[in-house]
Amino acid sequence: MSQNAKIVMDAVRASDHDRYLTALYAPADKRDALLSLYAFNAEIAGIRDRIHEALPGEVRLQWWRDVIAAEDDGASIGHPVADTLKATISAFRLPRPAFDNMLEARIFDLYDDPMPSRTDLEGYCGETAAALIQLAAMVLDPVAAPRFAELSGRAGCAQAMTGLLLLLPLHRKRGQCFVPADILAAAGSSPEEFVAGDGGPGAKRAVAAMMALARDHLSAFEQGASALPVSLHQAFLPLALSRAYLRKMESGSPLDGVARLSALRRHWLLLRRASKGWPAL
Numbered sequence: 001m002s003q004n005a006k007i008v009m010d011a012v013r014a015s016d017h018d019r020y021l022t023a024l025y026a027p028a029d030k031r032d033a034l035l036s037l038y039a040f041n042a043e044i045a046g047i048r049d050r051i052h053e054a055l056p057g058e059v060r061l062q063w064w065r066d067v068i069a070a071e072d073d074g075a076s077i078g079h080p081v082a083d084t085l086k087a088t089i090s091a092f093r094l095p096r097p098a099f100d101n102m103l104e105a106r107i108f109d110l111y112d113d114p115m116p117s118r119t120d121l122e123g124y125c126g127e128t129a130a131a132l133i134q135l136a137a138m139v140l141d142p143v144a145a146p147r148f149a150e151l152s153g154r155a156g157c158a159q160a161m162t163g164l165l166l167l168l169p170l171h172r173k174r175g176q177c178f179v180p181a182d183i184l185a186a187a188g189s190s191p192e193e194f195v196a197g198d199g200g201p202g203a204k205r206a207v208a209a210m211m212a213l214a215r216d217h218l219s220a221f222e223q224g225a226s227a228l229p230v231s232l233h234q235a236f237l238p239l240a241l242s243r244a245y246l247r248k249m250e251s252g253s254p255l256d257g258v259a260r261l262s263a264l265r266r267h268w269l270l271l272r273r274a275s276k277g278w279p280a281l
Contacts, residue, residue: 003080004080004083004084005032005035005084007080007081008032008035008036008039008080008081008084009032009035011039011042011043011080011081012035012038012039012042015039015042015046016038016041016042018238018241018266019038019041019238020035020038021266021267021270022234022237022238022240022270023035023038023234025234025237025270025274026140026234027140027234030139030140030234032084032088033088033091033092033139034136034139034140034234035084036081036084036085036087036088037085037088037132037135037136037139038132039081039084039085040064040081040085040099041102041128041132043064043081044061044064044102044103044106045106045109045128047060047061047106047109047110048109048110054110054111057109057110058107058110061103061106061107064082064099064103065100065103067079067082067085067086068085068086068089068096068099068100069096069100070086088139092138092139092142093142094135094138094139098131098134098135101127101131102127102128102131102132104127105123105124105127105128106128108124109176112174112175112176112177114177114181114191115177115178115179115180115181115191116180116181116182117180117181117182118180118182118183118213120180121161121178121180122157124160125156125157125159125160125161126153126156126157128156128160129155129156129157129159129160129163130152130153130154130155130156130157130160131152131156132156133152133155133156133159133235133236133238134148134149134152134156134235136234136235137152137232137235137236139235140231140232140234140235141229141231141232144229144231144232145232145235148227148228148232150224151221151224151225151227151228151236152235152236154217154218154220154221154224155217155218155221155236155239157214157217158214158215158217158218158221158239158242159238159239159242161210161213161214161217162214162218162242162245162246164178164210165207165210165211165214165245165246165249165254165258166245166249166254166258166260168207168254168255168257169254169255169256169257171195172194172195172199172255175195176195177191177194177195179191179194179206179207179210183206183209183210183213184202184206186206186209187202187203187205187206187209188201188202188205189201189202189203189205189206194206198255199255203255204253204255207253207254207255211246211249211250211254214242214246215246218239218242218243218246221236221239222243222278225239225278226278228277228278230277233274233277233278234274236278237270237273237274240269240270240272240273240274241261241266241269241270244261244265244269245258245261248261
């Protein structure tokens with residue numbers, strides 16, 4: 001393993017342990033490429049937490065755009081994640097516009113603007129989590145991957161919405177609202193009320209609607225997942241945890257925070273799914 005590959009692996013292990021675990025089930029010759037994608041995703045998803053201010057955050061996103069757009073794929077820039085990502089894009093002929101769209105979507109993270117609608121939320125999930133799944137699928141099997149772009153969309157929405165629900169206390173604390181305004185309105189709330197105090201009387205109804213939306217996308221993914229070839233299973237393996245997280249939320253309140261699954265439980269769920277594939281267990 002090269003020094004850069006080790007740095008990238010350690011970065012994913014520290015910042016996105018769930019995806020790190022799923023990468024371990026990938027074929028050895030594809031593992032470093034998947035980890036480079038996951039490290040890039042962790043880098044851009046964590047910009048607000050590291051930089052805190054929107055304008056410097058946008059500058060950082062632009063830096064990534066420039067790095068990815070540069071055609072000198074063989075030239076090192078001295079940034080392990082960027083260098084390994086560029087090597088992955090070149091080796092697997094990954095579409096650069098997908099990365100540009102992902103970076104554009106992440107601008108939303110830097111501000112406290114409300115998510116306008118369910119459609120906007122699904123678009124955000126599509127350009128972030130779903131795009132990451134599709135890129136991972138292209139690494140694993142570039143021939144089969146294009147046939148499952150729609151399934152990647154469903155999977156990405158389910159995974160991203162589950163993650164947003166887990167992060168609700170953090171987002172509310174800093175004034176962010178990823179629950180769409182139209183869902184809040186239907187629940188008798190608003191983005192301003194939702195992030196203030198206890199969230200108001202409509203908060204629990206809005207969260208329940210968000211959970212239902214995540215479950216709908218997850219169910220749609222699971223219904224089509226039996227068609228996935230074995231070569232693509234690892235790209236979708238993070239979804240093995242989404243159903244368990246959603247079930248855990250049913251017995252708790254995402255508004256107050258839901259404890260993460262234990263390490264042992266996560267290992268077991270991933271091992272079981274990796275062993276049995278995606279037909280219903």
